[in-house]
Amino acid sequence: MSPVPFSSTTEGDDSLPPERLLSIIRFQTEIAKAGLDLGEVIERVAHLAQDLTEAAGAALELAEGEEMVYRAATGIAAKQLGLRIRRQGSLSGLCVEQGAPLSCEDSETDPRVDREACRSVGLRSMVVMPLTHGGIPVGVLKVLSERPNAFTPVERNTLRLISEVVAAAMANATLYTAQVEEARDLFARATQDSLTGLGNRALFYDRFHQGLKLARRQGRRLGIALIDMDGLKRINDSCGHQAGDTALRTLAQRLQALLRESDTLARLGGDEFAILLATVNDPEAARRFGVQLAERVRGDFAYEDQVFELAASIGVVVFPEDGADLEALLREADLAMYAMKRAHHAARD
Structure with missing residues (x-):
């Protein structure tokens, strides 16, 4: 079956059953509990996204130069933490480039995917959502399955909604981290002797x-x-x-x-x-x-x-x-x- 791109506007929120909407609310609560530690946020996101969509695995990839890097991974993708794939020639890279959600129904027939990377993970189908910061896609959240055609419009809409929460949480954590690092730098400069490098x-x-x-x-x-x-x-x-x-x-x-x-x-x-x-x-x-x-x-x-x-x-x-x-x-x-x-x-x- 041919690959299926989809738009965040094609399937409305009302396509989600009430129990799924409640699950999304619980997801938001769990992400809030992760606080302002960026590493904790993205790790919890991957676990919750897999559970919420009943996927076989999930990954949060960040765009770093010409590569997409697995910065959090669960389920069938867990062993791929730190995996680097080229942005060009991968569905994740295309998602970042277009800033739009994408889905793959079968990685063996989809020309947009990095087939070898998919095989190393063990996935056959996936849904990929862009994560944006300041209007710029900086990474993707994706859920994975070992089976072709595993994801329905419900899972796609679910991922679309939670990706907005994830992007906001990552932006807050990133801002906080930058502020903490800036404060640490100011403290270091205020308490360090410039000649010897010792404390002052x-x-x-x-x-x-x-x-x-x-x-x-x-x-x-x-x-x-x-x-x-x-x-x-x-x-x-x-x-x-x-x-x-x-x-x-x-x-x-x-x-x-x-x-x-x-x-x-x-x-x-x-x-x-x-x-x-x-x-x-x-x-x-x-x-x-x-x-x-x-x-x-x-x-x-x-x-x-x-x-x-x-x-x-x-x-x-x-x-x-x-x-x-x-x-x-x-x-x-x-x-x-x-x-x-x-x-x-x-x-x-």
């Missing part, structure tokens, strides 16, 4: 206050290591600020390589860094860690034809032993850091 003072303070609340609630300790790079002025005066910036990035990399994933390293500004130690069991061990960290980051730093010693002075304090808030802890950490710095100067003299 704002991020450190934010992480500290979160950690302090948790430490108080759970009766745990929290540590802060305040770090000051030794000799930055000498490097700047000898080789310029580009050399100083390179030295700061090198120190940041050395520090980062020695920390646990749970710790937060930030550049507070200038030549000053700080570490939030998320887990501290023994205050004295934490202080010894500061001494060991200073020893391990020490080493030669070469810039062009000059070699400098890259070193840092570190003061470590612990909540609640050394202070009850950030101001008190930073004050004590500053004192401990300058005590180490004086010791470094005395050793050099």
Whole structure:
């Protein structure tokens, strides 16, 4: 039998029996429950479309460049998740191109389909509906059967109605995702030090206050290591600020390589860094860690034809032993850091 295109206006909504209309309402409710996670929306759509039309499988394909990509798949199409087919020479691609619903009664005789792709899925007939965003088709929702001539006008009208719901849900989820990504990008830029790529003072303070609340609630300790790079002025005066910036990035990399994933390293500004130690069991061990960290980051730093010693002075304090808030802890950490710095100067003299 020849392929049958159909229009969304040829079969009215009144051709659907009342129980099918109720099923469509339930479909809308289920899609609303998927919320604003685009991945969750399209996955749920495929499952519900298959159930609603009593198909053997369903797929939601997105148009990506010159290909149609299975981004959700159920039933006989489940193993094809991620399958890519050429837009040209496929019924899905034609549906996107025309922006109109299409049906295939037998894939073995329909010249518009990608016959090999149909055989790999195991389908013989299908109904394909365009999904539009901003008036532009961006993909298709289709239901599949292993039998020829499996779909009646009721299934076609059902798919037409739910495709409108799906397109709206995808548009909302896409907009939300874009807004979330934009907000994340703004947050990242607002809390990242542009020179070193570390967190900045704002991020450190934010992480500290979160950690302090948790430490108080759970009766745990929290540590802060305040770090000051030794000799930055000498490097700047000898080789310029580009050399100083390179030295700061090198120190940041050395520090980062020695920390646990749970710790937060930030550049507070200038030549000053700080570490939030998320887990501290023994205050004295934490202080010894500061001494060991200073020893391990020490080493030669070469810039062009000059070699400098890259070193840092570190003061470590612990909540609640050394202070009850950030101001008190930073004050004590500053004192401990300058005590180490004086010791470094005395050793050099």
